[in-house]
Amino acid sequence: MLNLGHAPVLIVVVLLLAAFIIPLLGKRQGVVNAVFLGAGAAAFIMSLSMTMRVLAEGTLHYPVGGWAAPYGIVVLVDVFAAYSSLVLAMVALIISWFAVYGPREVRHNGVYFTLILLLTAAMQGMVMAGDLFNLFVFIEISSLAAIAIIAIKGTKESVEASFRYLVLSALGSGGVLFSIALIFMITGHLNMEYIRTTLIVTAEQYPLNLLTSIGLMVVGFGVKAALFPMHVWLPDAHSNAPTASSALLSGLVVKVYIIALMRIAYLALGLEIFALLPIRHLFLALSTGALMVGSVFAMVQDNAKRLLAFSTVTQVGYIFLGFGLFSPRAIEGGVLHILNHAVMKSLLFLAAGVIIHQTGIKKLSQFNGLGRKMPLTFAAFTVGAMSMVGIPGTAGFISKLYIALGALDADMLVFAVLILVSSLLNAAYYFPIIISAFFGKDSEKEAVEPRLAMLAPILVLALMVFFFGLFPSLMVPLVQQTALLFVR
Amino acid sequence: MVIIERLYMNIYYLVAVILFIIGFHTMLTHNNLLKKIMGMNIMDTSLFLFFVAIGYIHGGQAPILREGVMQYVNPVPSALILTGIVISVSFTAFALALVVLLHKQYGTLDADKIIALRSKRHA
Amino acid sequence: MQTTSVAVILPVMVPLLLAAVIYAVERRSWRLRNSLSVMAALASFLLVVQHYRTIMADTTIVANFPQLLPPLGVSFRLDYLGFFVATVVSFVWLLVTIYSTAYMVKEHAKNRYYPFSVLTLAGAMGVILSGDLITFFLFFEVMSLSAYVLIIHEETAVAMRAGYRYLILTIIGGLSLLFSVIAVFQQAGRVSFTPGGLPLEITALTFLAFLGFLVGFGIKAGMVPLHIWLPEAHPVAPSPASALLSGLMLKTGAFGLIRVTYQIFGLEMMQIVMWRDQLQLLAAITIFLGSAVAITQDDIKRRLAYSSVGQMGYILLGVGLLTERALIGAIFHIFAHAFMKSSLFLAAGAIIYSTGKRRVSEWVGLGRKMPITMSVFTVAALSMVGVPPLVGFVSKWELALGALDAGSVAYVLLLLLSSLMNFIYYFPLIQNAFFGEGVAHAAQAKTRRDNLPLAMLAPMVALAAVILLIDLLPYNFALELAERATYSLFTTAR
Structure with missing residues (x-):
């Protein structure tokens, strides 16, 4: 039995270890799959137990190697980190299943799995x-x-994107590194909690440095999180990746940077500084742009995956909107949307990937009548779309609802x-797809439901959409405590 | 004179910022993919300079306990920058690999031409 | 009095589960599918009616599930109003479903029709039995979205276009409802239907909330100028679905408006603010326009759809007048119109089913060929016009008295005018059908009269019988319930 007290680092270590073992296993596909999914499942179980512990005992400070702060590296797991870690582990596990049993779009599955494991390990490390x-x-x-x-798909478009x-x-x-350097310059610390206590004193002495630092930070994370208008890279990148990658990128990766930014905001900068600066208003303005522009661009897309990618731009706007409004309920809504969007966007991307794989049709305008041939896949797609609406x-x-109440x-x-x-x-861009798929006239294309192993992750995600829609009370304690981190 | 003196005091920071802007500019405006990667490296290097300069104390010695040495250079930034250099190298290596792929597929290193070729394929 | 009983969710949950069961078994046996669909409506009806004694003892049955959908919570509530409307809806639904088992034989994609019909029933029952706005909204959306599938059933280009318009307007309506729910929650801290209304301040936000409700319910109830989807969508659906849509689903909009007016904003507040004027005005326009445009329609189902618009105006007017007798009229008209319009649509459906004639001008001599069907049509039409002692008369009578109570003679005149217009668009049709110089088709004359399956005839006759007889019964329990519902809404308001 593992000592789960070490869960915060073990999650990262297990994933990293698996990432390095897989290339050594060579062509034994069965073993590779087992290690890959086993690592994901182990991460999920550890994340779950860690979340329970955080809920019971409060924030965990885990000094890596036993060296205490400020000299040692500290892993700091508060409710937000635990929640994020749980969401990441859960959704990543389902997508991993799809990567194994879904349509094969990558030449070397082993390399692909290594990269996915590296990515999930890094994301877990980032939130904690x-x-x-x-x-x-x-x-x-x-x-x-x-x-x-993305590049592993090897097509011209994916490499370029x-x-x-x-x-x-x-x-x-x-930008992020520059801003970290500036903060280090002012405070002499890298540990977030020490930075906060020092900043209370030194912030007034170096206002310019701090301001530059925060500006660079917001831009740096904004680019990575595809905050409007820094989203230009996203549609190409997400739509040209292999399906499992698209789901990971749109569902999780984009959001991890938001989580990291918000963690810096309340852990390192402190809420006083966050409230003083007009960052909130910047968030509000940019997310308004995201909500509008993302939707308008999504409407004119004919490529299924590009539409979903533009929709991600909008949904990222929702999360920023939640944080920008800064009332407890709005933050709860934003935090919940991290989970909800992860589930529903992964669902949509996986369903779209399956549809494209089974039929070879990428264009939405040719989806007509496919719903009758692949009812389960399209039912799942419909569930995801309804959730988006x-x-x-x-x-x-x-x-x-939460974000609107918070507004x-x-x-x-x-x-x-x-x-x-x-x-x-x-609704204006999701519903026509569904209508033409179910009620449009038949296309000549033959299409059949995929095998169950490929369909399973999609159905699980569709059930999760309903589950979290009807029983959000499961996540509410975590989310409410997270909001308390921001609004004390 | 005061201004010049202050500039001289902060010469490392100044140079770092100038390098950062050069790198940033190169990365965004140059069409040649290799130049973009060079820009990325210039930008990274400027940040390393900046970081190390934070820890540097004029006349300070290496942080090894010895008799007669009172001033030490802060070792933390130097240690961090080692990691930073590793990251930068791997980024560069990966970027170069992608450039090789792109050159194979499109036959050019010009970003504009690549985009033109790509949209032609789409149309 | 109030008791808590989980049994109150059964009329919603049973059809909801049966919809899934029907979807699972329908490929194996169409008999099982049809009987399960009928069972769903019957079960709903019985599960509501079993509470008759409890309700009549002035007891409200509630069931709360605060852990669902926090922070608002889901709750259910069965009071006089809910009981009355739920009984009417489930009973008519039952008859229409029986009718559809015969009617739909000629249609395609029956395996889609039945589960969605039952799902729509679950949504409608959920709307009626909901105890707060968010539950109401939840089932409202379930109902509206599953009704989309009924509307576009024929999948013709016209149907798809009408369906798309319906869908967009439904979503707009849903969103404005959601906005209002959120606004109410923000102001009052809860959204449960509370006798006498929630403690709301009269602010701009409250007014916006009212406007949101008006738009949301107005779209559903076909209130002018938000009715534009209705005359397109109702005619294109298969006839039983038209009956469900026009006869029952529209009522949920009016029902919601009653709930919101009396149990969210409260009578007191509605009397202070001037919003009722807007409501009355819109209702008056709706009555006039709906009836007037109906005259010009030649397609029978379009004529009936426009007639529905006008009739919904009565109910809205009854709500907007804010007097007891007007509300009795409105609530009674929910019942009356549900029966009248369903029988009209079913009769029209039967005629289209056996002759294929959709145009009113072609109905010459039909009365002699299909006497039972045309008699049903006539009874319902006369009731629409307001001939005593049919049900339509009672609601108009109460509405007129209510208008006088409110001191608005103009509305009485409007009601008379509308009756006249009803007469204009129903009577020539009936006259033509029974006494018109029909081109006697020898071939058709040979066929048996009313060559219809029993499953189609019986529901129509049952509906017509209720229209004809309920006011003649010594104890008019429909009117009694409408009165009790009104008094309960008014006494708690005082």
């Missing part, structure tokens, strides 16, 4: 990191792995209306 430089290292690992799982992603991602990393009973409704709490009626308008826009 307690000091800035450690965070930076994980950011870089995850960026590299994220770019690699991944190079563009790489350039912008490097710019973002540069925010039909009650689905997960997407809950987070929208009214913050006395910003406009944003409540904005959310509703954006829901309508979502």
